[in-house]
Amino acid sequence: MSPFPTRTHTCGELRLCNVGERVVLCGWVQKLRTISADLYFLPLRDSYGTTQLVYRSSSDPEKSHLLKDELLKLSPESVICIEGIVVKRPVETINNHSMTGEIEIELDKLYCLNPANKLPFAPHEKNIPNEETRMRYRCIDLRRDSLQSNLRKRSLASWTIKDFLYFLNLGFVEVETPALFKSTPEGAREFIVPTRTKSLFYTLSQSPQQYKQLLMVGGIDKYFQFARCFRDEDLRSDRQPEFTQIDLEMSFASINNIMSLTEGLITKVWKQVIGVDLNDNLSFPRISYEDAMNKYGSDKPDTRYDLEIxxxxxxxxxxxxxxxxxxxxxxxxxxxxxxxxxxxxxxxxxxxxxxxxxxxxxxxxxxxxxxxxxxxxxxxxxxxxxxxxxxxxxxxxxxxxxxxxxxxxEGNWTLLGRLRSHVAGILESKGALKIPSSKYNFLWIESFPLFTRDRENNKLVSTHHPFTAPVSGDLKLLLTDPEKVRGQHYDLVVNGVEIGGGSVRIHSPLLQKIILDDILKMSRAKKSEFDHLINALGYGCPPHGGIALGLDRIMSVICNTSSIREVMAFPKVASGADLSVSSPSELSKEKIREYKVDVLEEKDDKDIIDDITIGRSWPTMSLRDVTYTKVEMC
CATH class of the missing domain: 3.30.1360.30 (GAD-like domain)
Incomplete structure (x- = not known):
């Protein structure tokens, strides 16, 4: 590999003040424009912008010929390094749409660092291919300006959140909790991780919920982390099997404390990342779950438009x-x-x-x-x-x-709530309703029912999770009319997107046992999976509560994308596959035997799956006669 000089500037950095300087730039070449046999223009792009290179034949014919020959050999998206002099563009050729549009580089040396083969698609053309193709070649898709911008905003948002929690003397401690957990009946399906010990499995953590409660017992007082979470559920435009939560928990905190902190954090992120002032002096509006369902037919209503029910x-x-x-x-x-x-x-x-x-x-x-x-x-x-x-x-x-x-x-929507959302989309497409994308209507939804009736099995289940504390005034109803008990739970919604949710937790072991035993009627085997937590609550657990904010959904709102896949570097498609690396993949029989499991092929007659994405419904799929993989112990 030939040596090349160290770059002195990025392709988005040079201005008129640099005219006359000798510079070294590196990046990806775009399409060569031929003006004449003695004049060529070549845009050079990197992660920071694009600079125009210009080749003009010089008084040294041999040198000019060699440089020209190298230029003509370049294929689009090849990686090069160049040396040259910054010159001012003629007035009539200035590009006012580019940060570097007033200058160009008079090219005199070129190093081809890596020629590009023919790409499956050009990342900077207006007509980009379908999502499956872009996901399969994600390393090329990531070169698009929109994805570059989204990931940089995500990085800035992450640093802003850490700065907010660290440097305002709020007392937060960043603690990493394990991703390998154990199976507990919390709701969503889990990813199972086999071990080399027969009959023992980990599961990937759905959330750090139980660990962060243990941290409160341990006296951490205020905890946070950027937590990776894993849930084996049907994917939509706002769901992924692995995602990132900004996870917070505080001891001796009230709902107002948690909401106030969250509002300050969100306000800081919006200001720092996209320059939008959400008004520091105003708290976000609050509405009860019941009122939200009655007025808007949704527990995550978009209030940028009226259409009240x-x-x-x-x-x-x-x-x-x-x-x-x-x-x-x-x-x-x-x-x-x-x-x-x-x-x-x-x-x-x-x-x-x-x-x-x-x-x-x-x-x-x-x-x-x-x-x-x-x-x-x-x-x-x-x-x-x-x-x-x-x-x-x-x-x-x-x-x-x-x-x-x-x-x-019950649930997340009423029929008129769904119709309200679809009607708004139709009216907006006709120009009869204006829903400003630059307006951010934040809303707290609170006082959710603590329990929901599972009508198929005629039993009560936790609306969110079994660790949410009931509203103190409803405790008298707990054993007599539990369906009327409200939970100290709250969701944060913006423009119809739920970006976070949290609750004040149960810190009394007696109350936690009553809910597991008398309300949810868990079997002894299921309840034993929470013994570690119930025991910990009895060791002197402070009152505590917190919130988990979805970083992916927050960034999707900030970047105004229709899917969280557009704000993640390597997302999964609807089937759960990462097409860029062909995962998940099969294991060898030897590897499977090492983990003492066996893979059996079976036929199963499943129910119809209805995979609904925002704004459209996919055709339903019947899984009748579809072979699926079943894992059993050897």
């Missing part, structure tokens, strides 16, 4: 606040602009329910209630029609979507 049960005779169900509606102003095919698409999202879609015309402005779902329950509503129209502000041209649902909400 209205409860219209009071216009239905016989329905009261004690009724099991409610009637609600979504009013889309000037909804007549939605086409028949768009409404037909919206109807496919009903998930088994049958909402009514009513376009308000001059003929039905005074009778739309009679055309709605309400008439299935009562016909005595004519006297309330005028009151409903006036109170809701219904006008000709509006589109009414009316639905009946259970009063007590």
């Amino acid at each position: 209205k409860d219209i049960s009071k216009f239905v005779p016989g329905m009261s606040e004690s009724s099991e169900h409610i009637i609600e509606c979504l009013i889309i102003k000037n909804g007549r602009i939605l086409t028949g095919s768009e409404i037909k698409f919206l109807k496919t999202l009903n998930h088994g329910f049958e909402p009514d879609f009513i376009k308000i015309t001059p003929d039905n402005i005074n009778s739309w209630l009679l055309e709605s779902i309400i008439t299935r329950y009562t016909s005595h509503i004519s006297q309330r029609q005028e009151a409903a129209t006036n109170e809701l502000g219904v006008e000709v041209g509006d589109l009414m979507i009316i639905n009946k649902r259970r009063r007590i909400t």
Whole structure:
């Protein structure tokens, strides 16, 4: 390998003040532009920018010929090192769209460090290939300016967070917790890691939840780390099997303490990374889970636009606040602009329910209630029609979507909540709704139900995890009406994206046992998997709480990308594979035997998987007759 000189500048650094200097640059060449036999232009790019190189024939014919010959041999994306003199561009050739557009390098020496073979795609062309191709050749895809920018912003955000927690004298200690954990019934599927000891397995940690609670018992007081987490779940545009959490935990902290700290951290990141001032003097708004579900139909609502859902049960005779169900509606102003095919698409999202879609015309402005779902329950509503129209502000041209649902909400969405999100996308595409991408509406969602009814198995499960403390005022309901108990849990949402969640934890071993035994009714075998934690709580555990912020989702919002894959260096595709290195891969039989497991091929008739990504639904896939891998002990 031939020696080459050390670079003196980057390709985004040189300005008019450098004119006359002799410089050394290194980078990737782009397409050579031929002006004449004696004049060539060659853009040279590195991670910091692009500088134009210029070749002009000199008074030394032999030297000029050799340099020209080297230029003509270069293929796009070859790596080179050059020497030359910085010169000012003629006024008529100045490129105002480039940081280095006022200068160019008069080329006199060239070193080809590594010629590039033909690339599967050119990373800087406007028409980039599909995502699968880009993921397969991720090392080339990473050269794109957008990915370079995203990863640099991610790096800056990480340093900003550490600076915030370290240098403001907040008392935080960075502690790394193990990635190799044990199987515990916390919710998501785990990745299993075999050991060379028969019947013993690790699992990859879903989160540092139990370790950080043990750190509080150990007197660390304030802990944080950038934690790698692993969950074997269906992938979407905002999910990956491995992801990064900014994990925080504090002893003797209230919900207000944790929220205030988080708001300061987020404000600092937004200011430092993209120069957006979120206003240090204002706290983020708060809303209860129940109110969020009733007004927006989602526990992570986008509040940059209105489209609030209205409860219209009071216009239905016989329905009261004690009724099991409610009637609600979504009013889309000037909804007549939605086409028949768009409404037909919206109807496919009903998930088994049958909402009514009513376009308000001059003929039905005074009778739309009679055309709605309400008439299935009562016909005595004519006297309330005028009151409903006036109170809701219904006008000709509006589109009414009316639905009946259970009063007590469960899960992440209601039907009208999903429709609200899709309708907003349709209206924005038509120019009828403006959702500013540069606006950041942060919102705390709190007072989630501590338990949720698993209706298939008719049992209670933890809404989040079994270590969340109940709201103190609801403790009296714990054994008598646990479904009404609220948890001290809170999620942070921005523009419809949940970027973090946390809670005040249970620090009493007695209360933790009651929840595991009497509410969740865990078997002795399952409960024993938490013995280490329950024992630790009894050793003098301080009250504590914390939050986990998703770094990948935060960066996706900051970088305004549709997928967290665009802010990760080497993400997995929807199947869970890393196409750039062909993982996961098979192991040799010898390696498998070393870990005392056997691989059996089986047929399994699975349920249909519905893989939904933001903004579109993939076709469902049946796994009937699909062979899958089953691992068993030898």
